Structures are given as structure tokens and as C-alpha cells.
Amino acid sequence: MALKLDTRKLQIIDRLIGVPLCASLTLVRRLIGDRFVPEKVEVPGKVLFVKLAEQGSTVLAYPAISRAIQVVGRENVFFLVFEENRFILDAMGIIPHENVITIRHKQPLELAWQALRALMRVRRERLDAAVDLEFFSRGSAVLTFLSGARQRVGFHTFFGDGPYRGDLMTHRLSYNPYLHTSQIFLLMVAALEQPVPRSGKLSIPVPQIEKWVPDFAPAASEQEQVRSLLQRETGNDGEPQIVLLNPNASDLLPLRKWPADRYVSLARRLLDAFPEIYIGLTGAPDEAGPIEAMVQEIGSPRCFSLAGKTTLRQLLVLYTLSELLITNDSGPAHFAAMTQVHTLTLFGPETPALFGARTPRAITIWQGLACSPCVNAYNNRQSSCTNNVCMQKITVDRVFDEASKVYLARSTKHEILR
Known part of the structure; x- marks a missing residue:
């Protein structure tokens, strides 16, 4: 009988496979060098959000997605998500249907094939920036790195203060446990508009959020x-x-x-x-x-x-x-x-x-x-x-x-x- 993947099994895979993958890709990154300098600001043309799991957290990302749309336009915003979670993006009605890229993950082999397929689609889009909205997931860090995006925003563990996920981001941010999750996600988009030092300290005021959630309007x-x-x-x-x-x-x-x-x-x-x-x-x-x-x-x-x-x-x-x-x-x-x-x-x-x-x-x-x-x-x-x-x-x-x-x-x- 095929092994079905639930949340717990996905976490085990993320640890057992994700850690060596992140370490290997970090070595590759350091060998080939990263041409993008995060202290320099480049306004992106296309932006990808990576938020595979947790439908509720996707709703919390609404202010961040809205800000990205203001900067690059709705047609240039993409979202990578597990297939079972895409319905909430459709209900939010903020990202074009064709810009939502999904991964099925019922079984391990299906997960691997679907992730590869999604990456091929992502790379065809020639993205300028990718924002990893997962807190310390290794899988999302790997997908963000392999997306081909020149600018990559994500959380980084500077002193072993969180799960290891390598050094794969150009904009390495410190996680702030004193801010609401919607504010944290919005700051990740703000990082694309600001010089971000390697220390990960984004020294700007916390942006005010005027509209926290979208309005659902059924027919x-x-x-x-x-x-x-x-x-x-x-x-x-x-x-x-x-x-x-x-x-x-x-x-x-x-x-x-x-x-x-x-x-x-x-x-x-x-x-x-x-x-x-x-x-x-x-x-x-x-x-x-x-x-x-x-x-x-x-x-x-x-x-x-x-x-x-x-x-x-x-x-x-x-x-x-x-x-x-x-x-x-x-x-x-x-x-x-x-x-x-x-x-x-x-x-x-x-x-x-x-x-x-x-x-x-x-x-x-x-x-x-x-x-x-x-x-x-x-x-x-x-x-x-x-x-x-x-x-x-x-x-x-x-x-x-x-x-x-x-x-x-x-x-x-x-x-x-x-």
C-alpha cells in the first residue's frame, strides 16, 4: 500500500531530506557566488510567494500580497502552494487563477515529481523575486532557491535560533516573534524595496495595515x-x-x-x-x-x-x-x-x-x-x-x-x- 503523507510525515521528510539538501545547495551557492547584492535596491518585475501549507496563514498574507500587487501589478504576482490549499487563494480573488502554481503531495513520489514540475513552470516565468512565507521550512527554502529568482527573501537562523535551513536567501531576515504574522509577511515584501544588510536587520518602521483581510463576496x-x-x-x-x-x-x-x-x-x-x-x-x-x-x-x-x-x-x-x-x-x-x-x-x-x-x-x-x-x-x-x-x-x-x-x-x- 502506498504511503500517504500527512502533516507529521511531511515534517519528517522536511527534516531528513530538507537539511542535507539545504546544506548542499548552500555549498553550491558559495561556490558559484551570488551576483545579487542585497544592500542594493532593484524593483522586481515578477514576484513569487511560496506558502505551501496552512490555509489560515495564507489569509494572513493578504496585506503582503496586496503590497506586491501595488508594486509590480496583479498579473506579475505568482503563488506556489499545495494543491489542497489553493481554494483559499481562489476565494480571496487577489491572484489570477493561472498564476497559482500547485503541488500535489499525497505520496512521496508524487510530491517529488510535482515539486519538479512546479519548479519547471516557475523557472519558465523568469521571476525576479521570490518570497518564502514559511517560517523555517527547508522544503520551501529549497524551492525558493531553485526558482531562479535573483532576489530571494526568507527567514534565516543567525545563531542557531531556529531550525537549520542553510543560507539560500539574498535577503536574510530575522524572525520577530513580537509582530503579528500579517505584519511579518508585509515586512518581507518591504525588504524588496529596502537595502537589507547581511545582518538581517530591516531597520524600518513597522508598516501600518489598513485592510487586514479581503472581502469574500459569493454570488x-x-x-x-x-x-x-x-x-x-x-x-x-x-x-x-x-x-x-x-x-x-x-x-x-x-x-x-x-x-x-x-x-x-x-x-x-x-x-x-x-x-x-x-x-x-x-x-x-x-x-x-x-x-x-x-x-x-x-x-x-x-x-x-x-x-x-x-x-x-x-x-x-x-x-x-x-x-x-x-x-x-x-x-x-x-x-x-x-x-x-x-x-x-x-x-x-x-x-x-x-x-x-x-x-x-x-x-x-x-x-x-x-x-x-x-x-x-x-x-x-x-x-x-x-x-x-x-x-x-x-x-x-x-x-x-x-x-x-x-x-x-x-x-x-x-x-x-x-
């Missing part, structure tokens, strides 16, 4: 399709008040999970407090079983499962028809930020100071324990923790109180508008 036909789905699931032919819970019932990110029984208790309390609402539980197709079990445990005709019943784009459309989304720190929190739905995001092993959505409708709950955040760029987003107390400390009472405030405020606003 009327898309909304009607999802509205019909909601009417079938709720049995309500009108426009039911929808509150969404995203339990993240898979095993991919166990540290970020809020216990399933908390979602059950929360749903019951919300249904009791607000008899007009319906609660939908969302999830991927492989979460359909666990999600349905939670719905059965909640035991209300006003609670239903949407796991596996929508495409990812329809999920965004669903947010436009809902009042509130309650989720852990995951992609849906960032997808929802592109719509008018309010979000309540539960943080634990990571901090909202770096990864929280920055919109007026985004609310975060974080306990701020001494051991949290334990997942960061320096440890390659891995942790030795096996007991996520940071998430378990978040009580149902606290989430219910916050959710009630948000829902009541929205309901009041709706009444005023009527």
Missing part, C-alpha cells in the same frame, strides 16, 4: 444553494438564525482541540438560552462520524451536522448566512474573517497576538498560561506537550458568556435595521 446563486441546504437540515423554510460550532474532530492538531464534551455542553446551553437559533456543526468529510455522534449526544432537533456536506467554498458561503462561528485556532477562524460573521476563537498552544484574525468581528479566548504558547516558529510548530491544559482551562461558562454577548448584540443590531 447570489451560491448563497441560494447553501440556504437551501440549511432549510433541508433545519426543516425551517424561512431564514433560521444559525450558530456554527467547528469542533475540529480529526486527529491532525490534537493540541489545539477543545474537548468534545465541552462543545456538547455549550450547544445545549445555547439552544436552551436562545430558542430561535439552530446550531450546525461543521467539519471535513473524515470528521462526519465523530460530528454526527456529537449531534446525537446534544439531542436536539435544532442541532445538525454539516460535516462533509459542503465544499470549502460553500463553507465560506455558509459563514455569510450565519450569526456566529465558535472554533478553535484553525483555518475556519481566518476564512470567517473574510465574511461578516462574528467569530469566537479558542487559542491554546499558539497566541492570538501573532495569529489572531484582526477584524472587529473576531474575538479570541486565551488563558495565557506560563507554558503557552508552546508552538512557535523556532520549534517548527512542534511541541513535547501531550496534555493541552491550555485548552482544557477554557470553561464552557466563559465561552457561553462571550457567545451570548455577541449573539445578543447582533440580534439587537438586526432589530434596529428592521
